[in-house]
Amino acid sequence: MTTSDDTPVIATEEEITSPAPPPRPLFLDRARLEKVLPWIIILAFFLLWEFGSRVVLPLFTPRPEIVLPAPSAILPAMIEDWRAIVQNSLYTLETTLIGFAIAIVVGVAGGVAIGSSRLAYAGFYPILIGFNAVPKIAVVPVLVLWFGIGTIPAILTAFLISFFPILVNVATGIATVEPELKDVCRALGARNSDIVWKIGLPRSMPYFFASLKVAITVAFVGSILAEATAGNHGIGHLTSYAAAQFRVPLVFGGLIVTAAMGILLYYIAAWFETRMTGWATRGMDNPVAGY
Amino acid sequence: MSAFVEMNGVHLRYGGTGGTLALADCSLKVADGEFVAVVGPSGCGKSTLMKVCTGLWPASRGNVIVGGHEVSGPVGIVGMAFQNSVQLPWRTVLDNVMLPLEIVEPHRSRLKANRAEYEARAIELLTLVGLKGFEKKFPWQLSGGMQQRASLCRALIHDPKLLMLDEPFGALDMFTREELWAVLQDLWMARKPTIILVTHDLREAVFLADRILMMSARPGRIISEHKVDFPRPRTLETTYLPEFTEITHALRSQIQQARAAQAA
Ligand SMILES: Nc1ncnc2c1ncn2[C@@H]1O[C@H](COP(=O)(O)OP(=O)(O)OP(=O)(O)O)[C@@H](O)[C@H]1O
Numbered sequence: 001m002t003t004s005d006d007t008p009v010i011a012t013e014e015e016i017t018s019p020a021p022p023p024r025p026l027f028l029d030r031a032r033l034e035k036v037l038p039w040i041i042i043l044a045f046f047l048l049w050e051f052g053s054r055v056v057l058p059l060f061t062p063r064p065e066i067v068l069p070a071p072s073a074i075l076p077a078m079i080e081d082w083r084a085i086v087q088n089s090l091y092t093l094e095t096t097l098i099g100f101a102i103a104i105v106v107g108v109a110g111g112v113a114i115g116s117s118r119l120a121y122a123g124f125y126p127i128l129i130g131f132n133a134v135p136k137i138a139v140v141p142v143l144v145l146w147f148g149i150g151t152i153p154a155i156l157t158a159f160l161i162s163f164f165p166i167l168v169n170v171a172t173g174i175a176t177v178e179p180e181l182k183d184v185c186r187a188l189g190a191r192n193s194d195i196v197w198k199i200g201l202p203r204s205m206p207y208f209f210a211s212l213k214v215a216i217t218v219a220f221v222g223s224i225l226a227e228a229t230a231g232n233h234g235i236g237h238l239t240s241y242a243a244a245q246f247r248v249p250l251v252f253g254g255l256i257v258t259a260a261m262g263i264l265l266y267y268i269a270a271w272f273e274t275r276m277t278g279w280a281t282r283g284m285d286n287p288v289a290g291y
Numbered sequence: 292m293s294a295f296v297e298m299n300g301v302h303l304r305y306g307g308t309g310g311t312l313a314l315a316d317c318s319l320k321v322a323d324g325e326f327v328a329v330v331g332p333s334g335c336g337k338s339t340l341m342k343v344c345t346g347l348w349p350a351s352r353g354n355v356i357v358g359g360h361e362v363s364g365p366v367g368i369v370g371m372a373f374q375n376s377v378q379l380p381w382r383t384v385l386d387n388v389m390l391p392l393e394i395v396e397p398h399r400s401r402l403k404a405n406r407a408e409y410e411a412r413a414i415e416l417l418t419l420v421g422l423k424g425f426e427k428k429f430p431w432q433l434s435g436g437m438q439q440r441a442s443l444c445r446a447l448i449h450d451p452k453l454l455m456l457d458e459p460f461g462a463l464d465m466f467t468r469e470e471l472w473a474v475l476q477d478l479w480m481a482r483k484p485t486i487i488l489v490t491h492d493l494r495e496a497v498f499l500a501d502r503i504l505m506m507s508a509r510p511g512r513i514i515s516e517h518k519v520d521f522p523r524p525r526t527l528e529t530t531y532l533p534e535f536t537e538i539t540h541a542l543r544s545q546i547q548q549a550r551a552a553q554a555a
């Protein structure tokens with residue numbers, strides 16, 4: 001410690017107890033900004049889109065409204081066909097959620113089975129990766145062959161595409177239980193099922209909920225894919241049908257609605273995640289951890 | 292001497308032929324209710340010895356007898372604690388401590404109906420280690436030393452006949468460590484479980500144990516034992532006795548020899 005007056009090394013008590021106030025925000029503090037920023041960006045996105053298709057695109061193509069209609073052209077089309085859009089959206093939502101529910105059941109059950117046994121893990125993993133690697137668009141025709149055009153192929157595609165992330169995550173959570181913890185339990189005479197039930201499963205919950213966010217969005221991709229290629233209902237069907245009739249604004253309207261549903265379901269899953277697994281973030285209420 | 296834990300000529304090789312030979316011809320006897328410490332150079336197989344004693348790893352050769360039965364799988368009913376306290380972050384401290392009760396019979400089947408009684412017991416134990424008032428906290432809201440206390444409680448809650456402690460205080464500062472020595476000694480004197488404590492802290496071994504077993508460098512076996520006769524309860528004053536320092540020094544030079552023998 002130096003004794004010279006002009007270079008104090010130790011902060012005075014006052015400095016320690018009263019931290020410098022954060023710089024005044026211009027018009028929004030950080031927390032508010034975090035809330036509104038997504039909306040600003042979405043708005044900016046649509047404005048840019050509008051600009052692109054009204055101003056830039058006409059320089060390159062004589063019929064820009066067929067290549068990329070502007071949002072201002074899409075909105076009337078959506079309003080005009082709102083009934084079809086709502087009906088088909090709800091239909092797709094239902095299909096997706098059924099497939100997703102099956103995926104949760106199969107994913108968790110499979111994840112538990114594979115994660116709790118090294119042998120099963122080693123044995124089944126390669127074939128699962130194989131299944132996952134097959135593009136689902138190639139599977140849809142097969143499903144149609146088996147179940148005909150309609151809802152079932154869409155449900156199954158949503159299921160097939162979304163169970164894998166769930167299974168892998170649950171299996172990982174269970175398989176990576178700390179060996180010491182396993183030893184503590186086994187030295188107490190715990191059965192394998194005790195360890196899975198009391199430690200493996202709760203421990204894999206953060207992984208599980210994280211995977212739900214991924215799974216729900218890909219489930220959407222699956223059901224829409226199946227509807228588009230082999231359905232007679234749903235938003236996928238609507239868009240491919242509209243595309244066939246060159247009603248391009250309606251096609252984009254369907255895509256926008258799909259994206260909106262995807263965002264909505266993602267946040268529902270995310271909400272569940274924070275509700276159920278708050279412990280996993282160790283109560284991250286550190287005001288400095290602003291990332 | 293009626294041995295409660297007995298290892299006879301145990302060899303243990305990890306991972307098939309060509310794997311690491313961790314224990315070679317390791318034999319020991321621990322009496323019922325005895326407090327034994329195991330010390331030895333790092334990597335000599337102390338943790339391995341714990342795993343073999345509790346049946347978590349099968350011995351490659353030789354046999355292990357616990358409570359009169361030859362060990363052929365996890366013994367059950369053994370309390371364990373490790374250097375890292377491995378608590379379950381989604382459970383409160385109280386529920387963490389009570390985990391063994393959900394596993395070990397007869398508590399397992401009695402727990403639901405007698406929850407209040409068991410909770411009282413857990414809280415009593417937490418009070419004993421100085422964690423009163425922290426039952427409803429989550430382990431990650433506790434300091435390292437506090438987590439370690441909780442982990443001791445978890446090891447003891449079901450009144451195990453055998454307690455295996457693998458460097459349970461290894462990650463703690465000296466003051467907390469010395470405080471917990473006293474806590475552990477109290478717990479042991481009150482309940483008299485058989486304790487096998489692995490430690491690299493020689494003062495800790497001398498303070499706590501009735502008998503200290505010294506291991507050779509890997510592959511580990513017991514090369515000598517030292518009786519420690521200080522009266523109980525021992526206090527920090529004990530650690531300043533010349534005899535205390537003497538034993539500690541003797542142990543230290545022996546470990547150094549063992550390490551030198553390995554280096555040679
Ligand atoms: N699961 C395992 N698989 C393979 N080798 C292992 C395994 N566990 C330990 N070993 C090896 O066995 C030897 C003894 O390890 P052990 O953990 O028993 O040592 P230790 O005496 O507890 O060491 P420390 O004092 O550092 O805790 C080491 O050489 C280690 O590499």
Ligand SMILES: [Mg+2]
Pocket residue numbers: 337338339457
């Ligand atoms: Mg060790």
